[in-house]
Amino acid sequence: MKKLILATAVAAVAAASAVASSEAEEKLVTIVTSPDAQTQLMAMVLTMQAAQQGADTHIMLCGPAGDLALKDAPASATAGQPPRDMSPQGLMQMIRDKTGATVEVCAIYLPGRGADQSVLLDGIGVAMPDAMARRLMDDDTRVLSF
16 A cells, blocks of 8 residues: 555656646747738747747748848838837847847748848858757647748
């Protein structure tokens, strides 16, 4: 009987520990491909909220949304949107600066533009497919795609 009680107690502690550690390791990957500024901004709003709630956040920009990462970004990326006059690029930079989120363009974005990393904002890198695939497949990762 003592062994059964001890085994039950050990299992309960292990289960509680697993729940606590899974909460601490919550990860979010936000993939943005939409050319629409409002959609891009909403992606950033939700990512910021998740980061503020403790998620380890990673943003990957691909296709038209990759333009958010450019030093010389189009007006759609930098123009303020209602209701708070925030731009998709501005909020993306705020997420990176305030939460330590990683921001990357997809691996084919720069070659598709005929450009190199020098056109990107400081601190924005290029996602490596093998690392991104591992991140996406991680059991603790949630993926938002816009």
